Amino acid sequence: MGTLVLCADLRFPYDASVTVDHDSPEPLYRQVAGILRAQIESGGVTARLPSLKTIAQEYGVSHITAEKAIALLREEGLVVVVIGRGAYVNKDRRRQQ
Numbered sequence: 001m002g003t004l005v006l007c008a009d010l011r012f013p014y015d016a017s018v019t020v021d022h023d024s025p026e027p028l029y030r031q032v033a034g035i036l037r038a039q040i041e042s043g044g045v046t047a048r049l050p051s052l053k054t055i056a057q058e059y060g061v062s063h064i065t066a067e068k069a070i071a072l073l074r075e076e077g078l079v080v081v082v083i084g085r086g087a088y089v090n091k092d093r094r095r096q097q
Contacts, residue, residue, distance in 0.1 A: 020059050028061050029068035035059070036069060040078055040089055049079060049087040 020031040032055065039045045050058070055066035070087050073079045079087045 018059070020061065022060070028059075029065045029072065032059050032061060032066060032069035033072040036073060037076075037078060040073075046089055049089070051086060 018035050020028055020035070022028070024031065036045070036049065036055075049055075049070070052063055052066045052070065055061070055069065056063045059066070070079065070081065074081050074087070078090055080090050081087045
């Protein structure tokens, strides 16, 4: 598996020092979801996630890849997606952890 590089300062949820490994056998959407998951679980992201466009630009992935990453987090119950508004951290799920 490829190495994910997480920045030490998670206050900025889409810090450019966080990268995905385009040469890894792990799908990019899973890598992006892993980065966002880590930021949610650490408290680095507590409310609204960055837009799909921002995620795609910051991690150097396609819009579809960013969308799949958010969909994976939604399936896991970590985020709630509000059509036309964005993706938000599921507060109920964070309390259970």
